[in-house]
Amino acid sequence: MASGYDVPEGVEIRGRYDGEFAGILTREALQFVADLQREFRGRVRYAMDRRREAQKSYDAGGSIGFDPATRRVRESDWVCAPVPPPVADRTVEITGPVERKMIINALNSGAKVFMADFEDALSPTWENLMRGQVNLRDAVNGTISFRDEGRKRVYELKAETAKLFVRPRGWHLPEAHVLIDGEPAIACLLDFGLYFFHNHAAFRASHGAGFGPFFYLPKMEHSREAKIWDDVFNRAEKFAGIEKGSIRATVLIETLPAAFQMDEILYELRDHSLGLNCGRWDYIFSYVKTFRSHPSRLLPDRVLVSMSQHFMRSYSDLLIFTCHRRGIPIRDDAAANEAALQLVRSDKAREVRAGHDGTWAAHPGLIPAIAQAFDMGGRPNQIATAKREDAAALTAEDLLQPPRGKRTMEGLRLNTRVGIQYLAAWLAGTGSVPLYNLMEDAATAEISRVQNWQWLRHGAALDGEAVAVRVTPELFARVVEEELARIEREVGAERFARGRYAEACRIFTRQCTATELDEFLTLDAYGQIVVLHPKSAL
Missing domain, CATH: 1.20.1220.12 (Malate synthase, domain III)
Structure with missing residues (x-):
């Protein structure tokens, strides 16, 4: 029999055959992914259509703001499910692509969390995607190692490692190497589905203490997209025979429309939520994209669009207030210059004062300095001490104020x-x-x-x-x-x-x-x- 992937009906693999990849692309795993796509593709297509319609409205001068139809959600008292003990302390997190050596070093880094990234930090070649799945499977099983021939060194996991989170790609991205019923796979369902299928049992046994797996969710623009994820999680939990709410996820608020949907997004994911994250760089990109037709919204030089800009500070403050009101922690995404430790300390001190419960480290070498800045007297977060009630008065105008600075x-x-x-x-x-x-x-x-x-x-x-x-x-x-x-x-x-x-x-x-x-x-x-x-x- 010729070598090739054993696929279920309606699935076609157009990426290169590899024996290791075949261990990930099993008939059963592909059936799970195909079932997810068939169940949710109509809703995903509708959500992407609504994104495009909203952008047409912004281009034509339409307003962006808080949705009056969901005012009840924003104003009523409710909280998300309690944070699981294994991930209560997330004061310092690190991220990187799903490369083998990177995964080992990041898990060994001393950070509380490592986010393995299939999205912005990864070029989605077939080799990168499938080797990434192999690497994560080995990491969850504790068998991952890497031999650096140049340095004559073998990298292996330490006894204590960071908690593993995985970021699949966004709803908008296709995966052309896998066809399901003649259509490209929805990339995030492929990333999530393969990882969950192969790792949920081992992860819960060794990493999650009965919870997990854990995820980061990127690029959402509306709570309807969060609702799809919630239903995907429910579907996966039912498939695996695990308790509802076992899967947990942090949402990256990294688009301007999502800043007006933070309560609604948390509400839809309230049984599966692990909070929100300030994804500042994508947020700046989204601000420009949303207002692309508006000459009054020109950004200054990229280096001047920092958290000191009013629209950025307002977004951060509102996110902290929203999370703490709903009983969950808030992360802050800060890309820092590795060489400028003093700037890092200053930036992290600002984040602590603002009320963030944790932050990103741009490099393992920065973790000790950042951990010192985020020493909160033994508390894993600032939910009880940084309510930021002043942020309740923030308006749409605060979130939309044009940035100031020179263009050179x-x-x-x-x-x-x-x-x-x-x-x-x-x-x-x-x-x-x-x-x-x-x-x-x-x-x-x-x-x-x-x-x-x-x-x-x-x-x-x-x-x-x-x-x-x-x-x-x-x-x-x-x-x-x-x-x-x-x-x-x-x-x-x-x-x-x-x-x-x-x-x-x-x-x-x-x-x-x-x-x-x-x-x-x-x-x-x-x-x-x-x-x-x-x-x-x-």
């Missing part, structure tokens, strides 16, 4: 360099890239892309120039040419020639100059990393 030529150039280099790495299979002392992922690259598009679309005036300069297609073409040459000098001619910089430049430039803003940078580029092997299934 250097900001345009930095956006262009970062966008091209990140996309070149993503096309080559790497989703998290250190550039100019910051760790860039898809979220931060998106800011560079949409900001360039916004400045071009509205002919933004640049500050600090001797003569008046506006961002025009001609100016941008010159900037692209000069910055591509600078990238070649910085990385070296040989590496530049081997890489996918020219291809990335074409895609990035096309997206920045498009008449209509593409929803996501990586959706346009996704076709360039899909490698199909139609005969991989039996």
Whole structure:
């Protein structure tokens, strides 16, 4: 019999066959994923249609605000299910892609939680996705190891490790390597389904003390999307024969529409909730995308859009208030410069004062300093001490206040360099890239892309120039040419020639100059990393 995946009816695997992958892509696991897709695809399609309709309304000048239809949910008293003891303390978390060495180092890092990322930190090649599932299975079973031939060193798990959370991709993303009834798989259901099917029993036995698995949920824009996740969790719990509420998830509030739906999102997930997270970089990207047709909403240089901006501080304060009112902790997503420990300490002290219960570490080496900043006298959170009642008075205007600051030529150039280099790495299979002392992922690259598009679309005036300069297609073409040459000098001619910089430049430039803003940078580029092997299934 020819080698290939054993698939149930209606499922086609178009990714490369691999014996290890076959241990993940079993007939039973694929049947579970296919059943999820068949049950929920209509609701997912409707939710994505509603996203597009909402964006058309914003483009036409429609308002964004708190939904009067769900006022009762916002104003009534209810709380989420209690936080399970195994994850009561999440003061320091770390994240990274589902690469084998990364998983080991992150679980050993001393952080309380490691979020294994199938989303912004991962380029979704077939190899990355399937090896990631293999790696997570081995991590849950405690058998994961990695031999670094260059260093002659073997990496293995310590006795005490961080709690494992998994972030599947967003509702909007397809998985072209797997077809279900002739349609691409819904990426997040594939990520969730394969991981849950193979690991729920071992995870609960060894990691969750009767709870779990644990997840992070990205990119939602409305509570109807949270309701789908809640029903997916209910369906999975029933399938596995485990108690309702065993699966727990933290929601990343990283889109502007979701900031007006925080109570509603928590309410829909109240039996499965582990709180909310401030995903600041995607939130900035979403602010630009939501107001893409509004010249009054131009962002200043990316480096100036910090938590000191009124709209960002208001979003953070409202999130803290909402979580603590509903009896759950709040995380803060802070990408910090590894080399600037003092800046890290200052940033983390701000987060503690604001009332956050935990934070991200950008690198394992920062964990001791961050843990010290988040020492709350033995308490795992600040629910009882940081109610932030002042945030109850925040209005839609606070959340929407235009950011202030300069727009400069250097900001345009930095956006262009970062966008091209990140996309070149993503096309080559790497989703998290250190550039100019910051760790860039898809979220931060998106800011560079949409900001360039916004400045071009509205002919933004640049500050600090001797003569008046506006961002025009001609100016941008010159900037692209000069910055591509600078990238070649910085990385070296040989590496530049081997890489996918020219291809990335074409895609990035096309997206920045498009008449209509593409929803996501990586959706346009996704076709360039899909490698199909139609005969991989039996």
